[in-house]
Amino acid sequence: MDSSKIEVAHDFFPYIRIYKDGRVEKCVIPDFVPPSLDSHSGVSSKDVVITPKGVSARIFLPNIKITDHPHRKLPVLVYFHAFSTIYHRYVSSLVAEADVVAVSVEYRLAPEHPLPTAYDDCFTAFKWVASHSKGDGPEAWLNDHGDLDRVFLAGDSAGANLAHSVAVRIGGEFGVDGVKKISGLALIHPYFEGKEPLGPEASDEEKMAKVGKLWLYLCPSTIGCNDPRINPAADPRVSSLACNRVGVWVSEKDYLREPGGLFYYETLRKSGWGGVAELIEEEGEDHDFHLFTPDSEKAVAMLKGVASFLNQ
Incomplete structure (x- = not known):
């Protein structure tokens, strides 16, 4: 052999x-679970195709009673992470707790589709959501129940990185298709490689040496540690982030705690951005613990905290 x-x-x-x-x-x-009607929470879900190139989404609608204003408008949560059982369960639980309409984005994954494919897919998905701002978009659940004046972006790990990227791009373009700003950005255990960017005297080899091999493999076009997609401190657009509120969740034992969440939080505070950032830390827990032990006391409390952020 x-x-x-x-x-x-x-x-x-x-x-x-x-x-x-x-x-x-x-x-x-990742395993696949089909959309459904959750008999316990009453949350309904269905899948939609955004582009034939491979971008799709799962839409979650909370239990809306006919006697309780069937056409009332709810905040819209755009959550970035590919489909799987654990994400279906988490987003469904968050929709039930926060009483929001959620759009969970299925983007194309690396390494089959090298970065920046996922960044482009997620922005395409946001533009699709924004196309419902006048109530005449392609999806009835968003037209009938989504308040496009109250849109939140969220994600965990790589999904948090993607959510930040979309928020920065919205700010840089002064809104997208009728959505001028988003109401908030919720980043859970975000994946960044926080380092101060190297100066112009640094060589390309030095910049490449300061990022992890996984990032180099997934993003062949990267410029290294000065790449704003992996290092928010290297992105001058951070100060124009398209929202006034950001919540950053970190965990004590998470390997991404310092280069990810903490570095991002401090970078945002020093950037000149005029909004309010909140750092929420969970002691004794690891990366994405809330997905793998969703019924634990801390995971339930975290879910309620994210829901509270969406309802403020």
């Missing part, structure tokens, strides 16, 4: 492994 077929070139456990023969093994393969 050719040894290259079993020799590992790069091991990015618990995400992916790349073998010397070019084969890619995903260590965690």
